[in-house]
Structures are given as C-alpha cells and as structure tokens.
Amino acid sequence: MMKFESQAIVQPSGTKAVLTYPIWEGFDVKTLIQELSEYLKNGRAFADAIAQKESHTFASLVLAGEEFGEEMRRLWGTAMHLSNVLQTDELREECKKGTVLISEYYSDMGQHEGMYRAYVAFKNADEYQTLGSAEKKIIDDTIDDFKRSGVALSPEKKARLKTINTTHAQLTEDFENHLVDAQEVWAKHVVDASVLVGIPNDAIAQMRTKAEEKKLPGYILTLQQPVVFAVLEHADNRQLREEVFVMYNTRASELGPKPELDNGPLIKEILASVDEKAKLLGFANYAELSLDTKMAPSVSEVLAFLERLAAKSKDGASREYNALVQFAAEKLGIAELMPWDIGYVSEKLRLAEYNVSDEELRSYFPSTKVFDGVFGLIGKIYGMRVEEDVNISVWRNGVKFYRVYDALNELRGGFYADLYAREKKRGGAWMDDCIVRRKIGEVVQLPVAYLNCNFIEPKEESDGYLTHAEVETVFHEFGHVLHHVLGTTEYSSVGMMHVEWDAVECPSQVMENWCWDKDMLKSMSSNRETGEVIPDELCDRLIAAKYFQTAMATARQLEFAIVDLELYGKYDPANPREPNEVLSEIRKRIRVTPIYSNDRFLTGFSHIFSGGYGAGYYSYKWAEVLAADVFETYMETGNIFNPGIGARFLTEVLEVGSARPIMESFKAFRGREPSEDALLRQTGLM
Ligand SMILES: [Zn+2]
Secondary structure, eight states: OOOEEEEEEEOTTSOEEEEEEEOGGGOOGGGHHHHHHHHHHHHHHHHHHHHHOSOOOHIIIIIHHHHHHHHHHHHHHHHHHHHHHSOOHHHHHHHHHHHHHHHHHHHHHHTOHHHHHHHHHHHHSHHHHHSOHHHHHHHHHHHHHHHHTTTTSOHHHHHHHHHHHHHHHHHHHHHHHHHHHHHHHOOEEEOOGGGGTTSOHHHHHHHHHHHHHTTOSSEEEOSOHHHHHHHHHHOSOHHHHHHHHHHHHTTTSTTSSOGGGOOHHHHHHHHHHHHHHHHHTTOSSHHHHHHTTSSSOOHHHHHHHHHHHHHHHHHHHHHHHHHHHHHHHHHSOOSSOOGGGHHHHHHHHHHHHHOOOHHHHHTTOBHHHHHHHHHHHHHHHHOOEEEEOTTSOOSSTTOEEEEEEOTTOOEEEEEEEEEEOOTTSOSSOEEEEEEOOEEETTEEEOOEEEEEEEEOOOSSSSSOBOOHHHHHHHHHHHHHHHHHHTOOOSSGGGSGGGSOGGGTTHHHHHHHGGGGOHHHHHHTOOOTTTOOOOOHHHHHHHHHGGGTTHHHHHHHHHHHHHHHHHHHHSOOTTSOOOHHHHHHHHHHHHOOSOOOTTOOGGGGOHHHHTSSOTTTTTHHHHHHHHHHHHHHHHHHTTOTTOHHHHHHHIIIIITTTTSSOHHHHHHHHHSSOOOTHHHHHHTTOO
16 A cells, blocks of 8 residues: 655645655555556446436536546556656566556546546536536546547447557557666776766766776766766767767667667557557547647647748758868867767867856756755745755655745645656656645645656765756756646646646746846856856856757757657558658758768657657647747846746746646736747747
C-alpha cells in the first residue's frame, strides 16, 4: 500500500486545506501490480454501477469519478515517478506490466457505453443547465473524450482499438527504456588525461567518479547528456568529439553497440499503430487526431506557420553558419566543418565574439542561489513566498521539498526538486504532478509538483553550479511548477495537466525571460571562489550573446517540428516512407549545417515517440508565440517586474488551468488574440 501523509491546514482566510504527500519508504514494488489491479477492478465496478443508475448528479458522476481516479493516480503516478528518477530492474518490469493494465483499463473506460450514456443523459438533464462554465466544460470534454476513444464504434473495431492502444503503450515504454539503457551500454575508459583537454572540470570530476565507482584509474565517459554536451562543446580532441558524437547520434539504433536496443523498428510500429487508430476514429491521420484537443486550428495552419518561420530564419541561419565556417578556418585551422565540430566551434566563436563561456558563467550560479533568485522573482511578480520544508520525506538524499505561500499567506501547494543526473534517471528536465488540486467537501487538497533536472551532481560541495543555459532550464521548469501549484480550480479534470498541449509551454517559456535580466542575474550569483556577484560587464556580454545563433537554433526546432508533423500527418500505411528519409528531405530544405550521413536522430527523439509530443512538437514554437506576446505585455509598461501584469497573468492564465479554453484565457489577459510579431521581434527575425 503506497502510503500518503496529510497535514491539515487552516488558511488565514479560515478555509480548510490539506497538504498531502507520499511516504516514500512505504513504496513496495512487490505489491504494485496487485494493488493496481485492485484499483482497476474497483474502477470498472464504479463505471458499471454508474451505468445501472437511472439519474445522475454532478457529484455522483464527476466528483466520485475524480475521487477514484485520484486514488489510482496516487499509486501509479508515484510508481512511474520512481521509475523515472530511481529505476530498478524490478520496478521497470512491474511498471511494464502496469502499463498494459492501465492502457487496457483506459481503453475500456473510454469505450464504456453505459458511462457515456450517463454523461449524455446528464447533459440533457436540468442540473447541467445550472452548472458553471468549468463544470459544463468537464461534462462536454468528457463526452468528446468518449467519442475520441471510440465509444460509437462496432464491437470489432472497439476491440481492435483496444489492442492498438495497448500495443502503442508498450512500444513507447520500450522506446524510452531502450534510451535509458543506451546511455550506459557505451562507455569509454580514458586513462590519459590529455585526451580530455578543454573539457570543464565539473564534467571531468563526474567522469572521474564514474571510474572510481568501477575501481578503475582515470575517467569513464558515458552517453549521459551532461557528459556528451561537455565533450561536444569543449573537447579540443577532435577524434574524441567525433567518437562521442557518433555514439550519441546512433544510440538506440541499429548502428549502436547493442542492436537489440534499436528503436528504428519501434518508430515504424508506433507510426503505423497511431495511424490505424486515427483512421478507426474517423480522422484522416494521427496529426488530425492529435490537434483535435489542441489550441491550433488545423494541421495545414500549423505547417504554414512553421514554414513561414522557416523562411524567415533561413537567411539569418545561413549568415550565422558562414560566420562559423570562416572562423573555424581562420582561427582554428578547421578547413571543413564536420557535424561534431559545430558545438565546439560555436562555443569558441561565442567566446571570441562575446567573451562568454558557459564554464565561466557556471562559476557564478550555485543552484541554491538560483532557486532563491526564482523565489524572489515570483515574490515580486506574483506576491508568492517559497520555503523549504526539511520535514517532508523525499526519495533520495539531496532532493528538496518546498512550500509555496501567496501574498495573503495562504499555502498554495508544494513541490519537490530533484536536480542532478545519475544512472537510471530519465534524461532532460521535466515537471510532473504528484498531487492534484481538488476540493473535497469543504477542504481544498493542495497541489504538489515534481521538478526534475539532470545537472552535474556536485562532488564535495552541497551546491551544484549551473551554466546559464541550465539556469534558464530551472526558470522554464519553474513556470510549469507554478502553473500546477498556483491553480485554483476545484476539480482535477480542469487543472493545468489538462491545458491544451500546444499552449502548456507558454507559462514556462514566459519565465525564461527573467533569467536574462541584469538585476536577476546579480541576485542569483555568487562566485565559487570569491563569493562575488556576477560583474556588470559579464552580464552585458551574456545578454549581448543571447541572440547568438538564434536563427540556427530556430531552424533546428522547426526541423524537429516539421518532421514530427510530416511523419504523423502524412503516413501512408500502404506505402510507408522510411522515417530517416523524411527527416533527410526536410533537413536538406531547412538545415544550413552539415549532416552526418549515418545520423539516427529519430531513434533518440523520445519527445515524439514516447514523451506525448507525437504530432505536437510544434507546440514549443506555438507556445513561444504566446510567451513572447505575454512578456511583451510587461515590456510595454517599462517594468518587467510589473506586479499588476503579474497579477493579471496569475488570475487569467495560471489559476484558471483548463477551466476554459486557453485562447479565452489569453484574450482575457492580453485583450486580443496572440500575434506572431512579438516573437519575431524578440528573436531578431523581423
Ligand atoms: Zn516545458
């Protein structure tokens, strides 16, 4: 039994709340499947009971359903979280079994005709007319979900859809597990330190630790992201860069050291399965199905938007690349730029032009100060206060828990922060929900979030030092955390986790803007050796370098977004195209940098094959438009810390969650629909 503890809270306003969180020691992988099965059995019984009833109320239908859904989520969400951050072989195996059960369950529930009829009947009954807009939206969205789940299909098609869903869930899980394993299957043992010249000390220390763990002299390089980036951006040894680049860009492919981890066949199966699913449900392709629940109006409009940006960034990207080629030839003696030179030469050029290096910046940003900086910021713009709570248990030493209070001293929720990379932890940075906000009778259950990153773990110091890009990651993930924790909706069905996918990156991208402000930079810096705040002139150089290679970066993001939509939106089951060829064609059109001929980028593209971004990668750019427009609202007032604008964003966007369509929330905040101009202006493309 996964245990949870709850603290009863009486808010200053007199309202009652409860802060609930898992007791991590109570997690028992051995009973996971048994408990999950029990929940699912109860869930089915609940649905059957609903179907038997003559009439329904909002409480008996929605509230009871949320209650049950949360119980299950508490068990399964916690298990999946542990599987992401602290995986063991046993946990992985049990989660695989659980994924199948969950997928079957949701297929059945989505197709449960009795439940569907109950919702439709409720919608036609008197009580529905008395509901508020959020409550009505829950009913309407649920009815749409039933339709998208195939409730109206014939029994044969329903069965087929269920099989597809289960297969798809297994495929995506295998895809992700292959990637986790691929981080470890290649390792390079280096005894001679001169091979590593140029690589920053923190990364070298991590390689050293890895060797010590294996009782070996020297250093061990793996395919963990911080190691890969450290080598590709800094290693003077070109051969080493090439080796790491090749291993990284062929990981989990047929060209990697363990062909059984090849994600290539999985990609084809994933594309085929979701295409079949979309067609069963009456959509032309999976991209159309994906966009059905998103803010963007249609696939063609999204593609037009991406192509418009691609055209606008092309010249700039070519100019940036030519500058790189020239610099490499003149200053570094590299006559022909290879793919494994791009990161390295870019870093050198950035240093030459702006005299900023990630590693110089890293010495100024201890993670605790960065967190304090973010806390100060959200104090200024939203009136929030954050406090660490050391009494709440965590899953691993070094993970922290924080409580978030608002200007009226009401506790709004909490979040965990797990900052450092380690073996058996999923790569990248992400936010997830732990506890959802929900009103249970008169008591508000407060939301709790997970903030996860993969920074280099400090060896002796208590603080890890972050590059500015990593600082930006913290700000970004914080935006997601705030979106979850500051929500004020009373139902989990209209929380932040249900906001349209292509808009959900807006609050996180808005947050990134502040980590480029000079006052902010100073407030969160303290030099590792001297304790000094970051000097003005270094801030100036950093800010000046903000738009270094932005057109190239934009082109890269557009390449990803377009290949995603092409793969999912133009899949032909009779004659499926080779995914790598689709990517190649798009690259030829958009990319200005050299392409590695054996590149297997797609086998590592977990976002779109296992991370829920399938036919949705465009969301980053889509949400950037919103985010740039939001930040411009602050800029127009001449004060980027304007608490009035902050309050409006808080009440019209963050607190609202998905209680209304995001377009309505945006218009309530901005007074008009979003415009692309702010993004073009801010990235120098206009
Ligand atoms: Zn994000």
